[in-house]
Amino acid sequence: MSERVHYGGDYNPEQWPREVWDEDVKLMRxxxxxxxxxxxxxxxQLEPREGAYTFGWLEELLDLLGSEGIGVDxxxxxxxPPPWLSTKYPDLxxxxxxxxxxxxxxxxxxxxxxxTYREKARDIVSRLAAAVGGHRALRxxxxxxxxxxxxxxCYCARHAGAFREWLKRRYASLEELNQAWGTTFWSQxxxxxxxxxxxxxxxxxxxxxxxxxxKRFSSDAFLEEFREEREILKRARPDLPVTTNxxxxxxxxxxxxxxxELDVVSTDNYSDPANPDWAMESAMHYDLVRxxxxxxxxxVMEQASSRVNWRPHNSAxxxxxxxxxxxxxxxxxxxxxxxxxxxASRAGAEKFHSxxxxxxxxxxxxxxxxxxxxxxxxxxxGLQGLAVQAKVAMLFSWPNWWAVEAPAQPANDLRLADQxxxxxxxxxxSGVTVDFCSPDExxxxxxxxxxxxxxxxxxxxxxxxxxxxxxxxxxxTSFWSGIVDEHDAVRLGPYGGPLRVIMGCDVxxxxxxxxxxxxxxxxEDGHVSAASYWADIATESGGRVLxxxxxxxxxxxxxxxxxxxxKGRSYYLGTKLDASGLSWIYEQVPALRAWHGFGTxxxxxxxxxxxxxxxxxxxxxxxxxxxxxxxxAPGGFDILGQAEVGERVTLPPAGVAIIRRPGARQFA
Numbered sequence: 001m002s003e004r005v006h007y008g009g010d011y012n013p014e015q016w017p018r019e020v021w022d023e024d025v026k027l028m029r030x031x032x033x034x035x036x037x038x039x040x041x042x043x044x045q046l047e048p049r050e051g052a053y054t055f056g057w058l059e060e061l062l063d064l065l066g067s068e069g070i071g072v073d074x075x076x077x078x079x080x081p082p083p084w085l086s087t088k089y090p091d092l093x094x095x096x097x098x099x100x101x102x103x104x105x106x107x108x109x110x111x112x113x114x115x116t117y118r119e120k121a122r123d124i125v126s127r128l129a130a131a132v133g134g135h136r137a138l139r140x141x142x143x144x145x146x147x148x149x150x151x152x153x154c155y156c157a158r159h160a161g162a163f164r165e166w167l168k169r170r171y172a173s174l175e176e177l178n179q180a181w182g183t184t185f186w187s188q189x190x191x192x193x194x195x196x197x198x199x200x201x202x203x204x205x206x207x208x209x210x211x212x213x214x215k216r217f218s219s220d221a222f223l224e225e226f227r228e229e230r231e232i233l234k235r236a237r238p239d240l241p242v243t244t245n246x247x248x249x250x251x252x253x254x255x256x257x258x259x260x261e262l263d264v265v266s267t268d269n270y271s272d273p274a275n276p277d278w279a280m281e282s283a284m285h286y287d288l289v290r291x292x293x294x295x296x297x298x299x300v301m302e303q304a305s306s307r308v309n310w311r312p313h314n315s316a317x318x319x320x321x322x323x324x325x326x327x328x329x330x331x332x333x334x335x336x337x338x339x340x341x342x343x344a345s346r347a348g349a350e351k352f353h354s355x356x357x358x359x360x361x362x363x364x365x366x367x368x369x370x371x372x373x374x375x376x377x378x379x380x381x382g383l384q385g386l387a388v389q390a391k392v393a394m395l396f397s398w399p400n401w402w403a404v405e406a407p408a409q410p411a412n413d414l415r416l417a418d419q420x421x422x423x424x425x426x427x428x429x430s431g432v433t434v435d436f437c438s439p440d441e442x443x444x445x446x447x448x449x450x451x452x453x454x455x456x457x458x459x460x461x462x463x464x465x466x467x468x469x470x471x472x473x474x475x476x477t478s479f480w481s482g483i484v485d486e487h488d489a490v491r492l493g494p495y496g497g498p499l500r501v502i503m504g505c506d507v508x509x510x511x512x513x514x515x516x517x518x519x520x521x522x523x524e525d526g527h528v529s530a531a532s533y534w535a536d537i538a539t540e541s542g543g544r545v546l547x548x549x550x551x552x553x554x555x556x557x558x559x560x561x562x563x564x565x566x567k568g569r570s571y572y573l574g575t576k577l578d579a580s581g582l583s584w585i586y587e588q589v590p591a592l593r594a595w596h597g598f599g600t601x602x603x604x605x606x607x608x609x610x611x612x613x614x615x616x617x618x619x620x621x622x623x624x625x626x627x628x629x630x631x632x633a634p635g636g637f638d639i640l641g642q643a644e645v646g647e648r649v650t651l652p653p654a655g656v657a658i659i660r661r662p663g664a665r666q667f668a
Contacts, residue, residue, distance in 0.1 A: 309349075
């Protein structure tokens, strides 16, 4: 693939008469499109009846696209089996937690372990690869589409049996499983493997260990099917990279495990323009995707040109927002910016989902924005090989997400996404870029590691984090971390488990706070701030108390601690600090203090730096409704505005500047 930022979207020509294809390709070239995804929903066109295959139309399409220099990300069609398949083989439809079987008539109604589905999927993928896999227009393979999007869990008998086999590989014996799940509680002890079932609807809480392992198993089951398709494609064209599109913070699939299997990580991002925090949440999405596999490139596979069609109220992007959102992805490392879809559908469930080419055609203002951005990106090269500069890591894991939000917790409204946003937002506003990392990753390249409610933590992961501090790193850990092991079993003694050595305190009890009862904190330097949601009942244990509760029934209780461990430093937050309290903590960390002033000068301007050993690109994007002036280092050149810049850059609403400077510079 070339050095430019690739531009395009999902192309579904089977929805249109043949004469429209020529117009499409002409307009694609006019809009600067150089990459399209083809075939995602085409199974019924490729195999209209069982065993009857029609690949001629697809080959003709690839010829047409290739002749105009438009590359193809060729998808397997296995996310949407045709009606004949589920009508003839109804047992491939999934079963819900109440034991009811789904009907066909939508998409992704699949039991991913059904042998007939797997056989038919392998067949259509093999035939697709044989028919057109050698075509010169192909640039990538795209497996399936948004795995598990609509039916993340199947509870059929086949899944239950496969789950038991998965458990036998995970646990050496039934006795070990009973120990891990704590099945002596509620008389749930298993005496035969056949007694273990999928966690269908029960009278009350399902065993938490069973539920956690079923989520692990389900993610692995989908991954196994992906691997089958990938291997077929790799045998046909080993030179082509393989991807499948993720969905950012999508709970059912452990994307860290999945991303290790991809040549290119891709994601679908549908930020809600009506959400005042959309830019921050979109930045988090991209920082996560970039961090899932730090050895390979990543891309935006889908975004909307304007509005979607599946929210209660589908707000449109305002003028300039689509461009700004696209540059946000590029700033945070995306190699490609694609949309769903190229041409707006006339019929079907997504006919009112916006597209690059809207219903009104080229007279639409959306088309004007799409074409202008494409031409701009055509001239934007030199970004490949430039790493996003991030010295801060945020630890995140899917097993922790599954466990911390399981029922029967002290605070059943605790949402991990809220914890991430709480710690992330002040850094985003200050222009500090964050890498999301698995607790299994080495962390020595980061100056600061944030640990938001890492409730589920293995002993090995905890020791790794403590060792990072011991070697000189800085950690900020929030409440409800280190509580249970990898089986969701509580570690006895003061809470914290392997993190206790870096917490500076013993957490003896916890006290979720009612929403109407925030507390005031008295800090050691005399200032006062507020806290809410949670209060640890803790005592000092080698740490220094930074803040106490100043009022109410918990008055005098310490809640914020600082401790040194080896060569490093750690902060423990036993409550949810307000913005001023969290900012005060961040100001104590040298790596974060350097950029504290940017948030006050930027006021709605996002700042990201990409750099190599020879050049630096500083991205500035204004999401504020007013013009903003930002102070920058002098001596740069704005490659979009084609002008030298001094010490200040002024951006209109939705304005973007990309400042190029020679040489490498160090940024937070």
